[in-house]
Amino acid sequence: MRRRVGVLISGRGSNMAALLEAARAPAFPAEVVLVLSNRPDAGGITTAAAAGVPTAVVDHRPFRGDRAGHEAAIAEELDRAGVEIVCLAGYMRLLTPFLVRRYAGRMLNVHPSLLPAFPGLDTHARALAAGVKLHGCTVHLVTETMDDGPILAQAAVPILPGDSEAPLAARVLAQEHVIYPLALRLFAAGNAGAAPAADAVLCNPLPAPPGVT
Structure with a gap:
């Protein structure tokens, strides 16, 4: 069902x-x-x-x-x-x-960062300011601590030379559209009301373009 x-x-x-x-x-x-x-x-x-x-x-x-x-x-x-x-x-x-x-245990959220990095708002600006090379998105279970629940799926995107918020946000959003349905599929196929098994914790990093390390 x-x-x-x-x-x-x-x-x-x-x-x-x-x-x-x-x-x-x-x-x-x-x-x-x-x-x-x-x-x-x-x-x-x-x-x-x-x-x-x-x-x-x-x-x-x-x-x-x-x-x-x-x-x-x-x-x-x-x-x-x-x-x-x-x-x-x-x-x-x-x-x-x-x-x-x-x-509890039945509420999912998608967040635009590779948690536990950059919980909260303005994640793209903060990632750029921090000078990290990888950014991304996370689907996780919701707990009473903001953006701190068990991770179900993640996808990483490279931060490119000269990047700005808008293009970075667009690349991250495209990956959100991939991993949220995937995480829901894996979660819904598991036991009702239970946290997903460890094999539902995924990482889907995208390769950096040539010259980006």
């Missing part, structure tokens, strides 16, 4: 779209049964609806100062859809322990 997935977004939802595309394959072990946004104007809601996927909006603004209340409303929508696994895909809200604990 395919696992029921809810995807949380805040914007255009490009990673959500990659998950939807992967889930179109009959053999994929998960199906996206709900795409939920905290922003009514999120472009990803339109994308999901056009693909025939149920959508919901739980606007955070009426809940100002009541993050727990906002997350309780989100949980109601996820429960209504029978969601088993939650995928964060550009969801730009810090989660409280309420939602994290409710889906």
Whole structure:
């Protein structure tokens, strides 16, 4: 039986779209049964609806100062859809322990760095400022510590001479679209509610272009 997935977004939802595309394959072990946004104007809601996927909006603004209340409303929508696994895909809200604990071991996130390096925001600028030669992205399980859960998959991209944020971000995003569906496939094929086996921890480094070491 395919696992029921809810995807949380805040914007255009490009990673959500990659998950939807992967889930179109009959053999994929998960199906996206709900795409939920905290922003009514999120472009990803339109994308999901056009693909025939149920959508919901739980606007955070009426809940100002009541993050727990906002997350309780989100949980109601996820429960209504029978969601088993939650995928964060550009969801730009810090989660409280309420939602994290409710889906402990069943909530995935994609982060634009090779964790544990550069948790948090502005990862591309920080990687460039640090002078590292490899940057990339990580899919991990969500815990109460931000960007610190068990790693499910990673992909590395080289930082090129004279690189800047925009092209680096584009190369990293392209790899996010590869490893997020892969990580979800491996996770959903495992035991329900359990952390993945060690063989689900992957690294997919891309070779540097000639002359880059």
